[in-house]
Amino acid sequence: MAIGTIAIAGQAVAATGRPALAAAPAPAVTVQLNQDTAALHGLVNHFQRGESNVALADCPGAKAGSTTFSSPVLKFANYDFGPFIGVNATVSADADLVSGTAAGDYPLTVACGGKTYSATFTVPAAQVATVPEGAAKAGDGSLAE
Numbered sequence: 819m820a821i822g823t824i825a826i827a828g829q830a831v832a833a834t835g836r837p838a839l840a841a842a843p844a845p846a847v848t849v850q851l852n853q854d855t856a857a858l859h860g861l862v863n864h865f866q867r868g869e870s871n872v873a874l875a876d877c878p879g880a881k882a883g884s885t886t887f888s889s890p891v892l893k894f895a896n897y898d899f900g901p902f903i904g905v906n907a908t909v910s911a912d913a914d915l916v917s918g919t920a921a922g923d924y925p926l927t928v929a930c931g932g933k934t935y936s937a938t939f940t941v942p943a944a945q946v947a948t949v950p951e952g953a954a955k956a957g958d959g960s961l962a963e
Contacts, residue, residue, distance in 0.1 A: 847875065849874070849926055850863055850875075852864065852874075853872070853907075865939060871914070871915075873911045873913045874907040875887070875907055875909050875930060877908055880908040886929050887911050887927065888929070
């Protein structure tokens, strides 16, 4: 009498005799700064100087008190919990840049459901805010001869 191992290829069969159902994959959690619009593209994960900026996360089960954003260069306020119309997110918060932040890439993290998820966003260099006194201005005739 021979004793051996038999390998069976194919689907797993549940005790009912029917194929077992595969476990549903866990939903993907996303985190980003800003949202592209129909008219403006390239806003995602780019801080917009002089504009309103919003941190967004699509995290099933996001709820007040246990879902928070963090970043070394952003301050967050006015948390709102969705769903939202036209935005793939379950939580949002206003994001303000910490004064003196240099241009560069920085992390944006959301703590949700006991885990953390991160993305990287870019802060552009600050533009010149005022024109120096006596500088030529286009259209004012100062360059005319």
